[in-house]
Amino acid sequence: xxxxTIADIxxxxxxxxxxxxxxxxxxxxxSEATRQRIVAIAREIGFNANSAARALxxxxxxxxxxxxxxxxxxxxxxxxxxxxxxxxxxxxxxxxFALTLQVVATPELEIEVYRxxxxxxxxxxxFVTDLREDDVRIPVLQELQLPxxxxxxxxxxxxxAQIWSNDAGAITEAVRYLVALGHRRIARVGGLPDLLHTRxxxxxxxxxxxxxxxxxxxxxxxxxxGEEGGRATRRLLIGADRPTAIIYDNDVMAVAGLAVAQEMxxxxxxxxxxxxxxxxPLCSLVHPPLTALSRDIAEYGAHAARQLLAAVDGKTxxxxxxxxxxxxxxxxxxxxx
Amino acid sequence: xxxxTIADIxxxxxxxxxxxxxxxxxxxxxSEATRQRIVAIAREIGFNANSAARALxxxxxxxxxxxxxxxxxxxxxxxxxxxxxxxxxxxxxxxxFALTLQVVATPELEIEVYRxxxxxxxxxxxFVTDLREDDVRIPVLQELQLPxxxxxxxxxxxxxAQIWSNDAGAITEAVRYLVALGHRRIARVGGLPDLLHTRxxxxxxxxxxxxxxxxxxxxxxxxxxGEEGGRATRRLLIGADRPTAIIYDNDVMAVAGLAVAQEMxxxxxxxxxxxxxxxxPLCSLVHPPLTALSRDIAEYGAHAARQLLAAVDGKTxxxxxxxxxxxxxxxxxxxxx
DNA sequence: AGTGTCTACTGAACCGGATAAGTGACGTGA
DNA sequence: TCACGTCACTTATCCGGTTCAGTAGACACT
Numbered sequence: 236x237x238x239x240t241i242a243d244i245x246x247x248x249x250x251x252x253x254x255x256x257x258x259x260x261x262x263x264x265x266s267e268a269t270r271q272r273i274v275a276i277a278r279e280i281g282f283n284a285n286s287a288a289r290a291l292x293x294x295x296x297x298x299x300x301x302x303x304x305x306x307x308x309x310x311x312x313x314x315x316x317x318x319x320x321x322x323x324x325x326x327x328x329x330x331x332f333a334l335t336l337q338v339v340a341t342p343e344l345e346i347e348v349y350r351x352x353x354x355x356x357x358x359x360x361x362f363v364t365d366l367r368e369d370d371v372r373i374p375v376l377q378e379l380q381l382p383x384x385x386x387x388x389x390x391x392x393x394x395x396a397q398i399w400s401n402d403a404g405a406i407t408e409a410v411r412y413l414v415a416l417g418h419r420r421i422a423r424v425g426g427l428p429d430l431l432h433t434r435x436x437x438x439x440x441x442x443x444x445x446x447x448x449x450x451x452x453x454x455x456x457x458x459x460x461g462e463e464g465g466r467a468t469r470r471l472l473i474g475a476d477r478p479t480a481i482i483y484d485n486d487v488m489a490v491a492g493l494a495v496a497q498e499m500x501x502x503x504x505x506x507x508x509x510x511x512x513x514x515x516p517l518c519s520l521v522h523p524p525l526t527a528l529s530r531d532i533a534e535y536g537a538h539a540a541r542q543l544l545a546a547v548d549g550k551t552x553x554x555x556x557x558x559x560x561x562x563x564x565x566x567x568x569x570x571x572x
Numbered sequence: 573x574x575x576x577t578i579a580d581i582x583x584x585x586x587x588x589x590x591x592x593x594x595x596x597x598x599x600x601x602x603s604e605a606t607r608q609r610i611v612a613i614a615r616e617i618g619f620n621a622n623s624a625a626r627a628l629x630x631x632x633x634x635x636x637x638x639x640x641x642x643x644x645x646x647x648x649x650x651x652x653x654x655x656x657x658x659x660x661x662x663x664x665x666x667x668x669f670a671l672t673l674q675v676v677a678t679p680e681l682e683i684e685v686y687r688x689x690x691x692x693x694x695x696x697x698x699f700v701t702d703l704r705e706d707d708v709r710i711p712v713l714q715e716l717q718l719p720x721x722x723x724x725x726x727x728x729x730x731x732x733a734q735i736w737s738n739d740a741g742a743i744t745e746a747v748r749y750l751v752a753l754g755h756r757r758i759a760r761v762g763g764l765p766d767l768l769h770t771r772x773x774x775x776x777x778x779x780x781x782x783x784x785x786x787x788x789x790x791x792x793x794x795x796x797x798g799e800e801g802g803r804a805t806r807r808l809l810i811g812a813d814r815p816t817a818i819i820y821d822n823d824v825m826a827v828a829g830l831a832v833a834q835e836m837x838x839x840x841x842x843x844x845x846x847x848x849x850x851x852x853p854l855c856s857l858v859h860p861p862l863t864a865l866s867r868d869i870a871e872y873g874a875h876a877a878r879q880l881l882a883a884v885d886g887k888t889x890x891x892x893x894x895x896x897x898x899x900x901x902x903x904x905x906x907x908x909x
Numbered sequence: 910a911g912t913g914t915c916t917a918c919t920g921a922a923c924c925g926g927a928t929a930a931g932t933g934a935c936g937t938g939a
Numbered sequence: 940t941c942a943c944g945t946c947a948c949t950t951a952t953c954c955g956g957t958t959c960a961g962t963a964g965a966c967a968c969t
Contacts, residue, residue, distance in 0.1 A: 238691055240925055251949050256927060266947060283691025287627035288925035291954045296624065298672070298694075307658035307870050312853045314648040321644035324675040333694060335635070335670045338661040354575055354620025356955095357635075357670060461857040487853070494859040516649045516824070520798045521858065522831040533644050577955055588919050593957060603917060625955035628924045693925095 239282045247280075248273050259284070290356055298333040299323075299543055300358035302345045304365055309459055310338070312487055314515035315532060316364075319386070322536020323362070330544055332359075342367065346375045353379045359547045362386060362539060363395075366431045382546040384539050387432050389554065396552035398539045402432050403439035405528050405560040409482055409510050410443045412562055417570040418480040418508065420450055424467045424492065426484035428456040433484065436512075440482070450476070457488060464488025468495040472507070479571035480508035486517050489525055493567070504569035514563055523566030530560040576617045584617075585610050596621070627693055635670040636660075636880055637695035639682045641702055646796055647675070649824055651852035652869060653701075656723070659873020660699070667881055669696075679704070683712045690716045696884045699723060699876060700732075703768045719883040721876050724769050726891065733889035735876045738896040739769050740776035742865050745899050746819055746847050747780045754907040755817045755845065757787055761804045761829065763821035765793040770821065773849075777819070790815075794825060801825025805832040809844070816908035817845035823854050826862055830904070841906035851900055860903030867897040 241255040248255065250269065257264040258273035259282075265273070276282075290296040301323070303316055310316060320334070327334055335358055339345050349372065352358045360382035363372060373392055376383045385392045388399035413421050423440050426433045437454045444452030455467040464483060468491065471478055483489035489511030496507045503509055503523060511518050514529035535558035546552045578592040585592065587606065594601040595610035596619075602610070613619075627633040638660070640653055647653060657671070664671055672695055676682050686709065689695045697719035700709060710729055713720045722729045725736035750758050760777050763770045774791045781789035792804040801820060805828065808815055820826035826848030833844045840846055840860055848855050851866035872895035883889045 238693065242925075252926080253928075253950075254948060257948090260927080262928090264947070269947080281687065281691065283688050285628070285925055286692035286694045287624040287633065288954090289927080290624035291622070291628050291925080291956085292927040293954065294927065307655065308853065310658055311651040311655040311869070313654075317650075317654060318644065318648040320673065321647055321675055324673075328674065328676075333672045333674065336657065336661075336673050337665065337670065338658055339665075350618065351620050354618065355623040356575065357623045461853045465857075487857070490854075491857045494857055497859050516645065516798045517827075517854070520802070520824070520828045520831055522834045532648070575955095579955075589956080590920075590958075591918060594918090597957085599958090601917070606917080622955055625924090626957080628926085628955080629957040630924065631957065 238285070239280045240285065241282075243280065244273060244276050244282060247276050295359045295547065296356055297331055298335050298358045299327065299540075299547070300335045300337065300348075300352050300361040301364070302337045302339050302348050302361070304339050304342060304345055305459075306340075307338070312461070313459060313485065314517065315485070315513060318515075318532035319364070319536040319539075322533035322538075323540045325533070326537045326540035326544065332544065342371055346372055349375060349379065349381060353381050360384070360543045362543060365427075366391060366397075367429050368431055368434065370431075382543065384543040384546060384552070386535075386539050387430070389435075389556070391431055392554075396542055396546055397554045398535070398542055398557055399432075399554070400530060400535065401556055401559040402436050403442075405512075405562075406436050406439050406482065407443045408562050409528060410440065410447070412564070413480045413482075413508060413510070413568065414447050414449070416480075416508070416568065420476060420478040421452070421480045421482065422471050422478035423452075423454040423482045424464055424471075424484060424488050425454045425456050426459050436484065453478075457484070459485050459487060461487050461491035465491040465495045468492035469499070472496065472499055472501065478507070480510070480568070482510045482512070484512050486511040486513050486515050486525070486527065489527075490517055490521055493521060493525065504567050505572050508569060508571070509567040510562075511567075512560065518565070526565045526568040527563050528560035529563040530558045532558070534558060575622070576619045577622070578619075580617065581610060581613050581619060584613050632696045632884065633693055634668055635672050635695045636664065636877075636884070637672045637674065637685075637689050637698040638701070639674045639676050639685050639698070641676050641679060641682055642796075643677075644675070649798070650796060651823065651854065652850060655852075655869035656701070656873040656876075659870035659875075660877045662870070663874045663877035663881065669881065679708055683709055686712055686716065686718060690718050697721070697880050699880060702764075703728060703734075704766050705768055705771065707768075719880065721880040721883060721889070723872075723876050724767075726772075726893070728768055729891075733879055733883055734891045735872070735879055735894055736769075736891070737867060737872065738893055739773050740779075742849075742897040742899075743773050743776050743819065744780045746865060747777065747784070749899055749901070750817045750819075750845060750847070750905065751784050751786070753845070753905065757813060757815045758789070758817045758819065759808050759815035760789075760791045760819045761801055761808075761821060761825055762791045762793050763796050773821065787813075794821070796822050796824060798824050798828035802828040802832045805829035806836070809833065809836055809838065815844070817847070817905070819847045819849070821849050823848040823850050823852050823862070823864065826864075827854060827858055830858055830862065841904050842909050845906060845908070846904040847899075848904075849897065855902070863902045863905040864900050865897035866900040867895045869895070871895060 258270040366387035385397035388397040457463040511527040514527035518525040595607040703724035722734035725734040848864040851864035855862040
């Protein structure tokens, strides 16, 4: 089956290719009557502009890219990325943009993917996730002048637009809440220590604990997997002065931590309160349901997509704060025994 | 920054554009010495062929598409798709293919996406998931002659290649195992009833229960969400002859079911045995860890990608069975009290 | 030397859109 | 009535690859 082209439309409408192009793109240069006739024919024969031809003649590729740098075993269970992708899609689909996905192993490979996409003209812009300190990807994106929106921060992206949520504020809220319940020994199981938002959270956690005069503010680094989250929990709970509350940097680790506590015969929340960062259905599924720092990840993604599309359109896009998490208390937090 | 083109390479090598194209694509028509010189220059200046130009001149777009038809709230927690995508990527990246993703609301919209992708020449082939009975997408793909691989089955795809796992065998194994433990009242919380693999499982479940002379073989349809899985479990457990074992069509519902059982004061596995279909880290995280029907979803995806790439290359691709689930016993199954 | 064959290339057409430049018809004002 | 401007188009060129039809030169064979 042959794909219809503007030449086919031109022939049927008795006009030239150029006229068809003007008509379909809403450009001046054709009468309103002709435009409507051409649009009608295009719809009738199911015309879709060849994206390659369009991209080749200087217009945009109508696609944006997302690289994900996480091992498969984390990806499969981590709800964050799928939520983000759902949010992207809502905005992109409305504008007729496609999303190109690539899973990579290291940030260095991510750079290679960016260079290739740029050279191939495959995407008009990219989403950048998992921002690190002195991130190696940033200078490359600047050099290539590839429109980008960094999801994470704040800071560290130079001239590249970013969207970030106020993680420091969120963790402060969580700690204050636990302290109000009467907790004095609060620990935290953090995410990958290289990631900028992990550092932001760690710093803010230390600051608020110090400000409130808490005994200690231990953050155990981890890698977002359930196994590591469970191991970290076990280490925290076998100590002499075991914490009465633990904040986890994602929901998967929090669920694992809950299982470890129960396995060790501790009652949640009586003996141990648990707070999860990011609220997925997972948190409501377990027993007791987990108190969580909730945010609308899909909306966060949609916001990022709007930013990126604006950047692709050549608009200057600033940094915005959006989707800051707020505490959703559930059954896993209570005053300590 | 200007993107290097084959014309740049041609100029520097002192040959024509055509020679460069032959050299870079491993075509005959240039001497080995010249080829190496051209390849060296291309690498030196960081050349990447413009994908639009390549696609426009009849070569492939070097991209394949995946549409996902699930609401965002399920997607974010459902580990299956991310596992599948990871598997796709491994194969696609090795061949330099990009993966284009689109999340849609209905199968009808999926058809529109296929038509658009085909018209835009944006992808060389597509993955089809969530096969239904008399699936409306199949005739469209045949009409467009768009290379495709259906993930699911068996059957119902006409001439289109498919990859399927032996769900009937897997559920039979699970039921036999439970019966061997002494269970006589086994229920099942199924997935979306429209999906072909749900029907396959339902039929096989009924067959094996009848063959083993079990009292009843109730399958409660559901939608893969934790809420629905929990509700279905509650309905099953308040009945007079409550089941002593429940098989769930995905892990999220199984975890929700576990929480409901515990909330109702039932001990797992003493009062109720639980089997989850698809084994994600989630199953090992909860307490007790869930007995699951495990399969390597990433490998399943990689296999599907190999099939699709072969189809894109014009090879005829048959139907293959792969990645059949096998039972991984854990703490959630035991003889009934 | 003449003929044929092969290799290693060149030149040009082509893919399907976007777009700048050109053209003819028509209306308008002096 | 003629010059001029505007509108509604057409024509031609371009984007950057792929590919086909040529062609020059080397070499072998008679």
